[in-house]
Amino acid sequence: MDLRVIVENLPYMLTGLRWTIILAVFSMAGSFVCGAAFAMLRLSPWWWVRWPAILYIDIVRTVPLIMVIFWAFFLVPVLTGHATTPVKAALFALILFNTSYMAEVIRAGIQSIPKGQVEASRAIGLTYLQAMRYVVLPQALRHMSPALVSRFIALFMGTSLVYIIGVTEFFRAANNVNNRVYRSYEIYGFVAIVYFGCCYALSLASAALERRFAVPDGAGSETRVGALTVRDRPWGVRTVTSVFGRVTGSDFRRPE
């Protein structure tokens, strides 16, 4: 154990950490906007709008992040004829990847608000957009806040993968140090502890939000099918209850 290597190289590794945070924050913001757009598309009443969105969301979610980064850095320049910088490609890949997950989180958030509320808002004279802006979204945001923090944690950890295209974020910075001093135990141990500290603090925040904004049991839309009650609760959770009690659990993947 030689902790001196860590102390000596701390400033360099912290510049890397700064890039990790920048990448995570900017790609979160970008994918929030794109994800909201895709959630709206997915909820569209027209199939020719809905299906491309579903296709994008479901395909990107089955592809590894490394492949997406690979696409963004090596293949998009071939098609467009312009070379990109690693940071731009990294941001592009992270947004492209995370948008598909965000779209699902946001869709579930919007669907957690009973339809009756929109109808009531329309009945008192709000336009559809006003109903969204003043009634649905403020509540939906609260419902999905724990899931948003979870996505941010995943994104924060995901930024470590852009090391393969040469962005000097925290993990690559630590690697550079290790290549010079060759102290694998200390360096990777330290990296693990830093990531753990950041992500665990965030996950505590997520849990606190969940307690604060816990959705009462009755929330979500409810449909009766014979003796069964199908209830779509927030975060894509669907419960089916019969007179004998609950029969199935959650299914995140099934639309609507």
Added chain:
Amino acid sequence: MAYTFDWGVLLVYRHLLWQGLLLTVQISALSMVLSLVLGGVLGLGRRAEVMPLRWLCGAYIEFFRNIPLIVQLFFWYFAVGLEAFPAAVIGLTVYTSAYIAEVIRSGLQSIPRTQIEAARSFGMTPFQALRHVVLPQALMRVIPPLGVEFINVIKNSSIAMTISVTELTFQTQQIESLTFRGFEAATAITILYVLLASSIVLLMAAIERLVRLDLRVG
């Protein structure tokens, strides 16, 4: 677009694709089985009566869930000094089992305590109550989220390329550097990943149907 496609390279280098696919499937399948066992034990431990055991399992789950997989793989490969393949399987198993433990725990938690109490009052031992009352019902509930975790295993196995495991994503780079036909290779391999994930979805649906039939018969 000044790029002309040449899909023939896929045929020429099909042995690389096949090799990569085989390795991805091997790593994923091994890690799925191992992390299901380890995750099951941890998930049960999380609900144990003994406090230190509960705490220990919780600590394991929180620790390994909150460290990026690539860091864990580098640790096993460079710091501990394992071979690439075992490092990938161990890293993936340790990481995934933390997620699976949470799935199992929430599955167990969804069974009301009163059912265990009722089973106990019938004269069942705690183990019998677990075996005949809790687990069959919990199993039904954990199948869909387990499917999601299994798909994640396949996706995450791609990170093993960074420690020189020659799986699918590694072969993309290999074909790219041999032929400059990265586009065609990446397309083919992306499609292979989508197919692998789809086969997991089908497999889990089949298992769900089987389990449901089994429950109906009693």
